[in-house]
Amino acid sequence: MATSPQFKKPSIQFLMGILSGSKEQVIVPKEKQFILLEGEDWSSTVIQWNGHTMPSDVKPTDDETSTAAFVVTADNFIAQKITFQNSYDYRKNQAIAVAAYIEGDKCSFYNCKFLGYQDTLCDFNGRHYFNNCWIEGGVDFIFGIAASIYEGCTLNSILIDQGPSWFTAHAKVNLSAPGGFVFKNCNLTGSGNMYLGRAWNEHATVLFYQTFMSGLVVPLGWDSWQHDVSQITYAEEDCIGQGSNQSQRVPWEKQLSAQEWNGFIGHGFIDQDGWIEQNAP
Numbered sequence: 001m002a003t004s005p006q007f008k009k010p011s012i013q014f015l016m017g018i019l020s021g022s023k024e025q026v027i028v029p030k031e032k033q034f035i036l037l038e039g040e041d042w043s044s045t046v047i048q049w050n051g052h053t054m055p056s057d058v059k060p061t062d063d064e065t066s067t068a069a070f071v072v073t074a075d076n077f078i079a080q081k082i083t084f085q086n087s088y089d090y091r092k093n094q095a096i097a098v099a100a101y102i103e104g105d106k107c108s109f110y111n112c113k114f115l116g117y118q119d120t121l122c123d124f125n126g127r128h129y130f131n132n133c134w135i136e137g138g139v140d141f142i143f144g145i146a147a148s149i150y151e152g153c154t155l156n157s158i159l160i161d162q163g164p165s166w167f168t169a170h171a172k173v174n175l176s177a178p179g180g181f182v183f184k185n186c187n188l189t190g191s192g193n194m195y196l197g198r199a200w201n202e203h204a205t206v207l208f209y210q211t212f213m214s215g216l217v218v219p220l221g222w223d224s225w226q227h228d229v230s231q232i233t234y235a236e237e238d239c240i241g242q243g244s245n246q247s248q249r250v251p252w253e254k255q256l257s258a259q260e261w262n263g264f265i266g267h268g269f270i271d272q273d274g275w276i277e278q279n280a281p
Contacts, residue, residue, distance in 0.1 A: 023087075025049045027065075028072040030104070035074065036281060039081040042113045042134075052088040052097035068101035068122065075126075080110035080281050090117035090138070091160065098122050102146070106275045109133055116141065117158065123148050123181065127270040138192070143169040143200065147178045147270050152185050157216060159192025164218050171200030175231055180205030182264050188213045188243065197234060198223035205233040207256075209265050210240075217243025222250050237261055 026047050028035055039045025049069035065071050070084045088097035099116040105126035113134045114121045120137035123144040130150045135142060138159040159165050167188065172179035181197075186208070188194070194216050197206040204227075222234045229252040236246060237256070246253070256264075263269060267276050 023048050025051060025068065026070050028074050028077060028104075030073045030075075032074045033104075034076045035078070037077075037079045037082060038281065039083075041081050042083045042111060045081060046083040046085055048083075048085045048087050050086060050088040050097070052086070052095040054093065054095050065098075065101050067096055068098035070100045071103075072101070072107060073103045075105045075107075076275075076279065077104050077107045078110070078279055078281055079108075079112055081112070083113040083115060085113070085115040086117075086120070088117075094118055094139070102126070102128055102144075106279065108276065108279060110281060119143055127178070129267075129270065129276050136190075139165050140169040140198070142167065142181065143171075145171045145173055145179050146181075148181055149267065149270055150181065150183045150186055153183070154187045154189060155183075157188075157190030157192050157194050159190070159194065162193055164193040164195055166195045166198040166223060168197035168206050169200045170197060170204040170206050172203035172205045175203055177203075178270075179203070180207065180233070180264065180269070182206075182269060183208045183211055184265055185209070186211040188217060188241075190214075190216060192216060193218050195223045196221050196236075198225045199227045199229075199232050199234075200225070202227040202229075202231050203233075207233070207261075207264050208236045208239055209261070210238045211236075211244075213239055213241040213243030215242035219245070219248035220250050221246070222253060224250070224252070235261075 047070050051067040069086045084100040086097040086099040096119050099114045099120045101122040103124045108129045110131045115136050118139040120141035123146040128148040133153045136156040233254050235254040235256050
């Protein structure tokens with residue numbers, strides 16, 4: 001199989017000058033491939049915008065790009081040491097307010113923060129890799145149909161009531177299509193009571209491997225959202241912490257074989273041609 005094209009790095013100094021303190025929507029369109037955005041650190045390099053829409057106003061033709069502080073639809077994109085923040089004040093009225101919308105293929109994020117409340121990170125479509133990132137929200141704050149690996153990341157709930165609410169909402173297109181969120185060596189922290197995920201459709205695929213789960217994870221673990229559970233793939237393996245107790249989990253949680261787990265937790269789940277390593281900053 002052919003390897004990924006060599007990554008083309010632009011001027012880092014020029015990009016930092018644009019991004020520091022940005023308070024407007026930033027879009028990387030589909031034709032702008034092979035871009036690297038790098039900040040000094042995620043505390044000082046912030047893309048911030050307060051786009052939002054009330055759930056009651058959402059139409060079937062709408063998409064999440066209209067509210068997102070950051071949008072990337074280009075392939076072969078990398079960001080590191082940047083905060084993507086939707087600054088809408090969710091304490092006034094709960095609204096859909098996306099921090100980042102990711103639709104390009106082979107997109108990677110290193111040491112980044114994603115800050116919002118409802119629908120923080122739209123991991124919409126394509127293959128994506130997140131390393132040592134902080135993702136914060138209160139409702140469905142990682143959602144989409146993408147095939148993604150989250151490695152060494154923190155999912156921090158800032159739920160403003162007791163809930164319960166949901167860390168993830170995945171919607172795999174069909175049983176044979178690529179797709180799924182894999183959380184490996186991650187941390188689940190914060191406030192309220194949280195399900196690990198709710199099924200956006202009957203093919204939802206979410207897995208937690210060797211992850212610390214604090215006591216905010218509800219005993220049932222997963223929510224089918226009234227979908228047929230026979231094809232939902234929700235699974236956990238070798239997790240620790242008070243919230244990792246599986247004794248009261250939903251009976252339809254998948255029990256995967258070692259071979260099946262190996263197919264998800266290795267980079268090969270999303271990368272069979274070496275693009276993660278080749279494009280690493």
